[in-house]
Amino acid sequence: MSNSRADILAAARGVLTRHSLADLTMRRLAAEVRVRPNALYWHFPNKQTLLAALADDILASVPGPDPALPWDRQLADLATGIRAALLAVPDSAEVVSSSWASGLSDKAVADVITAVAVAGGLTDRDAQAITTAICQLVIGLTIEEQTRAQMERLGVIGPSGRDFGAEFADGLDVILDGARHRAAAIDA
């Protein structure tokens, strides 16, 4: 009959994994952790706060970058790490998008991307621009991939035959080319 914050977040992941984001209501979550809805609100005053905590929790598993690697390789590893963290939890890309929209997420992983780009020699504005392009590639494409997976799970459609991993890697390479070009322009 535990209802700690961590238990609630684990239960929320469980609802996403076994069902979908549409099924993640405060009422259902309370039933999952076997508490009254009011007890949930002690930890999370509303659904937006819950989704933001869930997003930060999911992205907390992204490994920090290896400072021994070149900065552009660190960016690639971060992007790939975010994608892997999202793919581990169905519908999580939409949860992260929503939590970034609400402004209630700490956006820690986005700050790390920006910091790596700045350490690579980019201006704050360029580093921010690269963060936007990388994050939206990961989030946008993963929303599409997880929506597709949901449709296939429900049996409304067959396999897409798309290689989302290759689409992601190729799109990321173009953005990193742009980042390297910016860094070189500043060096010159």
Added chain:
Amino acid sequence: MSNSRADILAAARGVLTRHSLADLTMRRLAAEVRVRPNALYWHFPNKQTLLAALADDILASVPGPDPALPWDRQLADLATGIRAALLAVPDSAEVVSSSWASGLSDKAVADVITAVAVAGGLTDRDAQAITTAICQLVIGLTIEEQTRAQMERLGVIGPSGRDFGAEFADGLDVILDGARHRAAAIDA
């Protein structure tokens, strides 16, 4: 009491504008156009088909690129045009993402981006990569912006203070730098 395909799509836009994507059910849509649900299914066998037609309809308003302009400028205009078309209809970025996921959209606007990049001298694979990066920047960031707008409309949160237009323009510039770098590498 008309229930042509165009009337149904117009009614679907109306539901998004006055309500939200969550409210866009086949039942509600049938009520809006004043027909029985079965009549809807004559035009759209299921909701995925409807969403794909709606996505293609919304993106049909994106102006074609001006072939007199440089290819990278044409790409910028296309990206900006997609963003403007999406911002005109609440929740439409999620509709487009979902229709691209289902594979039922014609993705015509994505094909135009790829064709402009190829005409600019890029390989098919690079052109595809640039299309992915541009489309997901537009879709991903606009999903976030429209989710935020919905939260503000419902009064659950105040204005974000974010300049999504500037975030978009800066992110797009980085991707176009990457695209120009690819084109220059092929020229060299």
